[in-house]
Amino acid sequence: MPDPGDLLADLTDDQRAAVTHAEGPLLILAGAGSGKTRVITRRVAYLLQQGVRPGSILAITFTNKAAGEMRQRVEKLVPGNRVWVSTFHSLGARLLRQYADRLGIDRNFTIYDTDDRNKLVKDALAATGMDDVKFSPDRLGGAISKAKNQLLTPNGYEKTANDFFTQTVAKVYHGYEKRLRAANAMDFDDLLYLPAQALRLNEEFRRDLDSRFRYVLIDEYQDTNSAQYEVARRLSVDHPNLCVVGDPDQSIYKWRGSDIKNILDFERDFPAARVITLTRNYRSTKNVLHAAGALIDRNKQRKKKALVTDNPAGEPVRVLTFDNGLDEAEGVVVRIKEAVKAGRFRYRDHAIFLRINALTRSLESAFVKHGVPFQIVKGLAFFERKENRDVLAYLRLVANPQDNVSFLRVVNAPSRGVGKTSLDRLVAFAGREEMPLLAAAAQVARIPEIKGKGASGLRDFYRLVTELRTKLDLPPHELIDLVIKQSGYEKMLRDSDDPEDADRLANVSELVTAAKQYHDENPDSKVVDFLEQITLASDTDGWDEAADHVSVMTLHSSKGLEFPVVYVMAVEEGLLPHERSLGKDEDVEEERRLCFVGMTRAMKELHLCHARMREFRGQLNYAIPSSFLGELPRDSSVEHVDLSMTRNVARGAADEWRAKVAPAARDWADTGVRPFIPPKKPEEAASIVVPPDTGLAVGALVQHDEYGLGQVTDLSGFGALRRVKVRFPGHGEKVFVADKAKLKVVGRRQG
């Protein structure tokens, strides 16, 4: 056991107070870069050192990677002590499997991701007979997810449904749940919702777990949802040693159900709570903090809190203006390359953050072109490839024969002569008999409408899966190997003429390798564990921190990380803040927090980039600098650098751009950028698509083929995503895609 002094020696008074806080609820409001990970880790170590048994400590982190790191650090501080550290979702999955008998569930359940969920939603929607409803499965699934996050059962939700959409959701929700249970599957929300319900309704279960986990620590508490809150709260009744750490300014997951009130109301929920605020920042320069602080200060729904640091002022935050998105990508890559060449930084010191994944593509080519090593941090991408999803579907079906989504995915891959018609009949039969599709396939003889190739194909498939089921105890990689050989999947790819199939074959082999690696690291693991690990992996879990490359990720993924040099790209209206937030103050504030999170990842240098033109879905459009740029301080902490003039071709375009969009971006122009006014070059500017003036404006009167005369009440988005809202007397408000809608402007009201 180390001396307690060792654990506490290098901490500030506030940090020490948080670490040594004995019993009772504790709220740590930890500003960005204030060393919160360190505080939690030390606190766990300190508790162990005080004689708390490792098994009675539960620590919850935001990613599996963070969980692994914390487990290791604790073990290093207090050797021989393994504590339970996991994410909320992994915790839920583990509890559900561990207590399956008590909770009346089958412990071999499959975890469905969003794609799987949407397939079931689609099926449930079709079964309601409301096929003509134009709500997408994704949207309905999202609503169901939100309902589960708020612990609403289908019946509970139905009672609150008060319009056509929510009533549709209620109907679909019923059917969706039925299908999930029939498939012995859990969606992501179930992993939180079911434990939360069990803790709420089953007092004995609750009491057992409460005394099992006497000390509960939760990181990133500002991003917990109602189900997670319920779990935390119910585990802290008899032993209210709940320690939560978070920062309301970094709450960026409201869209997936997180409720910032959980952290804001902690003191109300636990009146005895001690509150410790950490505002000293150890990460960033004064300039970075000053700029980020000015930005976040614009949020109205916010308790004022200023971060302070003893670090030097450092370089100014730089706002970089590029002519277009390709210039931006290359400009950033070249700057990084030069910084490395000059010996100022290594590649791994750099990170590039983006608002949306789609923007990584142009970066990729710039990296390749300049020979700069990079990693796009999106761990799941590999497992999301079609071929790997197929192979994993086999695995899932073998592990859980009720998994109908997986059945449908692979029953005819490779082709076994089971087409749509045969499948429809099989599905109808299985529905009548209330049995899983695989079981129905076994009884294909009872379905006279399926004959010939279809019948024999289903029989073969059933035999294949049954055969593989006897091998379920093999290590995951060996079972995968059997799957791809015996199913004929490997042969199908090898015999194909399509050159892409060679890549697919390589990916499948790589999947075997990944499974083997997983099994080497977790020798006791079985197929179900491997599948679970893949499904619950976070994007950053696959990130290789140690390698010397530039890291590229979304702003959301960047939470919790830090880098010496940070570039945030495409800081433009419509992207950051994202257009979907426009007009909704709460959502814009979340976008601002997102920007704040990105900025505060930077230790030494921070660059915010934007381009004047950006290609989006094949269309080159003018881009307006983000209003957030206009909210940065107007002092020496921020420097504006216009790099667009370095390209001759840009000159005419830059001029026209200014004329078109500068008035709309007055905020930005006021920041002190000195515009470069080049001579006109119309022949070059001609390649720029100027969105035609459609006459659509709020107040305009429009004619629609079906609804008749209406008035425009709202416009949002731009380019292909531009939406127009129209109020029709007698039909209410309708939203159209501006490009596509058959709307004729017939006049306008003054306005």
Add this chain to the structure above:
DNA sequence: GTGACAGCATGTTAA
């Protein structure tokens, strides 16, 4: 009835 193909709409952030 099956499967290959083209044409189509679709697209924020994520466990």
Add this chain to the structure above:
DNA sequence: ATGCTGTCAC
């Protein structure tokens, strides 16, 4: 780029 739908030849 992807998945879904409709069309067409076997």
